[in-house]
Amino acid sequence: MATDHSNRLTGIPAAPFLAADIGGTHGRVALMRASHDGAGGVQTLAYRVFVCAEFPMLSELLQAFIDADVKIPVKHCVLACAGQIMGNEVVNDNLPWPIHLPQLRHVLGLEEVAVLNDFEALAYALDDASADGGRHLCGPATPTGGPTLVIGPGTGLGAAVHIPAAGGGFVLGTEAGQMDFAPNSLRERQILAHLAPDGGYVPFEHVVSGPGLLAVYVALCAMHGDAPKLAAPEAVTKAAMKGDDAQAVEAVEIFCASLGSFAGNLAMTFMATGGVFLAGGFLSSIFELLERSAFEERFLHGRSARALLSQIPVRVTEHGLRGVHGAAKWYLRHSVPGVGAPMPIAAGGAGA
Known part of the structure; x- marks a missing residue:
């Protein structure tokens, strides 16, 4: 016990x-x-x-x-x-x-x-938002204070939030990576249908993670009638960085956009005005693609939520x-x- x-x-x-x-x-x-x-x-x-x-x-x-x-x-x-x-x-x-x-x-x-x-x-390691926070991705350069959110896609998809309070504050763990994946585009609906052809539960981490990226790549190859040439998430990101595999490029674009939606959902849930940290070497290796992707637009969502989310800084930091x-x-x-x-x-x- x-x-x-x-x-x-x-x-x-x-x-x-x-x-x-x-x-x-x-x-x-x-x-x-x-x-x-x-x-x-x-x-x-x-x-x-x-x-x-x-x-x-x-x-x-x-x-x-x-x-x-x-x-x-x-x-x-x-x-x-x-x-x-x-x-x-x-x-x-x-x-x-x-x-x-x-x-x-x-x-x-x-x-x-x-x-x-x-x-x-x-x-707990990132509970001081003024500490070295890695590379700025979007939003203001500095936070206004408040809860700090850390998210990390790797072998799975993890997330936790630090709540500031007297005595150093406290941290809430989550199983947010197990939330139902919600497609935002017609293409994502097609991928969801490929991942779950009979319907049913598909968690976010089956798309927003290393294995999820590979699964999206394989799904895109199947939609194009092609045999997948790549067999590991690292191979997909490398091919996307080079731009020499169309399905790899699209898979990373969908991954980045879906990560934006996921991060924005959690930022709204926890009112993470202290900032959002995206952790992991996996993200650092594709930072340029992430920066050019639909991440920010999907993070901001729309209408009234946009006013809040546009004031939240998002940074990519090494796990290490x-x-x-x-x-x-x-x-x-x-x-x-x-x-x-x-x-x-x-x-x-x-x-x-």
């Missing part, structure tokens, strides 16, 4: 701890400790990026990091994971393996494993170390007295 360990964790951050950001493709792992600034900052002692598919279990990925970079005993770990925390398990179809917290704690000899959603971690930093900041905030409000920590504790 998920348990509130905030009191039990008091004083632990004085020692180094593991922080990991585990996505469907990459696992980013760091050895962290609290900085001495007294403001909840973190210091990175070691950092590596792993390919998740190269390891049969998460415990082996973390053990590889420990063997290479950790020279002192470490007993505490915080994981930012794609998916939902259900008791002592992280549930997500995009992860290469199941994550069972008691097994992880036992194999690695850890006393505590704290867990949060990976986009919650990103939101941010998720690990956000996980560590969350961990420290919920284990140091007086820093933020206490919140539950899902963990595989003693007796789990």
Whole structure:
């Protein structure tokens, strides 16, 4: 069961701890400790990026990091994971393996494993909108303050919102990527019909993600009566950047436009006047195409919503170390007295 360990964790951050950001493709792992600034900052002692598919279990990925970079005993770990925390398990179809917290704690000899959603971690990392926010895409250059939204298409589609408040504010995780995809054009209706020929549920992440981009490309090839030449999302984006594959170019255009609709929907939902951050190297690699696409027009929607959305800055930022930093900041905030409000920590504790 998920348990509130905030009191039990008091004083632990004085020692180094593991922080990991585990996505469907990459696992980013760091050895962290609290900085001495007294403001909840973190210091990175070691950092590596792993390919998740190269390891049969998460415990082996973390053990590889420990063997290479950790020279002192470490007993505490915080994981930012794609998916939902259900008791002592992280549930997500995009992860290469199941994550069972008691097994992880036992194999690695850890006393505590704290867990949060990976986009919650990103939101904690980006909770200061005045920090380095990457490349400006649209809207005003600076925010007016208010909730900050982070969205990231990768192996799946994640989103979280940071709500400013006394004591550093708080983050709301979402499963927004599972919302029904809503086509905006006749072409998108055709693609939706191809993805679900018998009707039924198609989530946004089946279009707005790496695998979604590939699925759109394959659908467009089928509509043209062509066999798809490309077999990976990276190949589709590279071909679109070169402009030498018409279906790849159109697939990226549809991806960017659909991302605009998705981001605008969430910005309206959360009144994200603090700004929208689009996270991930995937987006950075196609920034020029995104900038020229229908993203902004679709983000702005229409009529009365346009007045609000036109005042929201949108930036593209690298994922990189941010998720690990956000996980560590969350961990420290919920284990140091007086820093933020206490919140539950899902963990595989003693007796789990």
